[in-house]
Amino acid sequence: MQFVYLAQLVFMIIGPLVRLVFKVIGIGFITYTGSNLLLDQVRSYITGRFGAGSIVIQQILGLANIxxxxxMFLAAVTTRMVLSGLDKISDRRRKQVWNPPGRDYIDA
Structure with missing residues (x-):
């Protein structure tokens, strides 16, 4: 009879934990897939617009390494999304680095 209580205790502990893991994996997968699709669409749109210009404009853009x-810009966007997601997972709020004048400190 004690085995039944022990089994119920294990299922009460493991059940919500498994649901939480599946929920986190599902939301993360959907977010990753959606952001990856969005960034690929942006990249293809921008590179497609490069071909719409004249040859001289394309050469200037090539020399400028646009x-x-x-x-680099899209990598920075991806990095920002990852870092904000990590902050939300750990349930930490970003510390405010800059305070406006006249607030929480003495003006010098």
Missing amino acids: DVCIN
Whole structure:
């Protein structure tokens, strides 16, 4: 009879834990897939617009390494999304670095 109580205790503990893990994996997968699709669409749209210009404009953009700049920008967007997601997972709020004058400190 004690085995039944022990089994019920284990299922009461493991059940919500398994549901939480599946919920986190599901939300993370959907978010990753959606953001990856969105960034691929943005990248293809921008590179598609490069081809719409004249040859001289394309050469100037190539000399200015605009394609590298766009990749760096999209990588920064991805990094920002990952870091904000990590902060939300750990349930930490970002500390405010800058305070406006006249608030919580003495003006010098």
